[in-house]
Amino acid sequence: METQKSQVLSANRRVVHRLLLAVAAMFAFGFALAPLYDVLCQITGLNGKTGGRVVVARPVAVDETRTVTVEFVASLNAAAPWEFAPKVTRMAVHPGQYYQTQFLARNLTGQALTGQAVPSVTPGPAARHFQKIECFCFNRQMFQPGETRAMPVTFMIDPELPPEVRTVTLSYTFFKLDDAGG
């Protein structure tokens, strides 16, 4: 009877140890999903993220036969105290050609503010073909009290953009940095 009892006890201990290990592994897996998600999105461009990717200018043939409409959208996060709008809301562009446009921002407060624009491209699969050579979203933007500034973005649509995509929307959301948690 004693041996049977200790057999069951050690079997219980084995099961508990394995299951606790599984719990720890799944807890870690939950956190691992964060970098995995970023990697997956970077490879596939699924979530339209283009932010922070500086693209080295390389010469590609301009495709004059194809015209793509690029739309510009500007929005503010929560109650960020800026006025923020694109200078033009749409452009007709040829893939392979560089273009520049500007976004206008005005600090509505009497204090110096720092903001950061986060870009997003729709449709998602177009994101990795939308190349920004120069962008105000690469840096934090300091604004003096009441300052108005035009911020440039230089971009090119890669000729490898899937042929079914005729319109690409570039959206910027402007965040106030100190309340965004850095």
Added chain:
Amino acid sequence: MSMAYSPTAPGPDESAHARPPRGLGRWLLTTNHKDIGTLYLLFSLLMFFVGGSFALLIRAELFQPGLQLVNPHFFNQLTTLHALVMIFGAVMPAFVGLANWQIPLMIGAPDMALPRMNNWSFWILPFAFALLLSTLFLPGGGPAGGWTLYPPLALQTGEAFPFVILAIHMMGVSSIMGAINVIATILNLRAPGMTLMKMPLFVWTWLITAFLLIAVMPVLAGAVTMLLADKYFGASFFNAAGGGDPVMFQHIFWFFGHPEVYIMILPAFGIISQIIPTFARKPLFGYASMVYATASIAFLSFIVWAHHMFTVGMPLAGELFFMYSTMLIAVPTGVKVFNWVATMWRGSMTFETPMLFAIAFVILFTIGGFSGLMLAIAPADFQYHDTYFVVAHFHYVLVPGAVFSIMAGVYYWLPKWTGHRINERLGRLHFWLSVVGVNVLFFPQHFLGLAGMPRRIPDYALQFTEFNMISTLGAFLFGFSQLLFLYNVIQTIRSGEQATDQVWEGAQGLEWTLPSPTPYHTFATAPVVR
């Protein structure tokens, strides 16, 4: 092999006691699976009425358009807390309570494998829910961003936020410990001869549910920890300004959330698979296929999560994958429904209260399954998403699904636990009022959703008035009918006609070989199963 053995390692004085100790200490310190099962079930009943009163407040506000009873912020707290309380406080603890009572009785074990941990897993829960409900009294009120806690909205919760996160962590710890206990019990304490494929289906479905709990509750814990880090520690997991992505939260949450909905329905399948053969007086049709179907549903639950978020802007390939994998779940689920119907086919059926609830489960759960199939169609979901159609769908699978199965199980096993037969007339009255109430309550919500009424709103456009009124009337009928259930349970515990050992004429299985009421300690000598 059939030797006396007790894993509780009772001290010399404890094993001498055939009767439980008296007083509050019995319930606080108990390691007896029957006591802990009772505690779980009573706690769940209490939470059912707490969550139900939130629901009645919601429905009362929605009786007419305009704002009558509550302000919108409090309304949002009601919807959020109704969901959290019903999911984590009512449905899940009820299933754990049934598991505590029934699994040792059904596999011939003297108790759960880890009785002290069992005590702890229960006693965490009252503290978790006291913490959660106390947030209603904090400045700024309780959580109001929906039970799914999507950022950035959930991050705007006021002082309640850390309390809610800690409460969810505690519920998770309790569930995980309960699951470990169930798995250890089933794997190590089965009576000699009780092979895996001889186990009653309730035991099988709980074994699979416990593995689901182990796999996904830690992921929920991770997700809410990341929310906490975003709000207080300057992390940016879900904050776009810091390079995070709020959509990622939805992916992580539903990676937990979809298996979670099966955690709330697989034990229900098990209960129904015990009850129908009893009252059809035939063995369950297709036992092995039932086991495999349950396992398939559990596996599929891990690869369908994004069907909760078809409208976030997934690429076409993703929409198609999640649409087809979701539809695939209809196959094993269909196997189960057909097996239940085939079990009843040409059976000598009688319609006692547990059987009435079981049959209503099969029909009404299937309606919920069909609306689920409609929602699985990605292009159609763009219309249904976040409307009352979704509300109607998940309430059909959770109320006449999970909740009916729990009530069926309680009516079915209560005579065994207490030694008293239930009041059959009152039980049937409770059934008919509930089944009418639940359909009047939820069926019109399908039409409201198809007509475009969004969910989670305290006020609505005038054209939705009539169906909302019908729904509210059904809600009050259903809600107040549950007092009959409470009364019947209390009466059965206190008195009633003496039940026989078998209780129900067609009942088969180890638990029905025990005396009614079950002695405080059972199967100290393991039975031999042939």
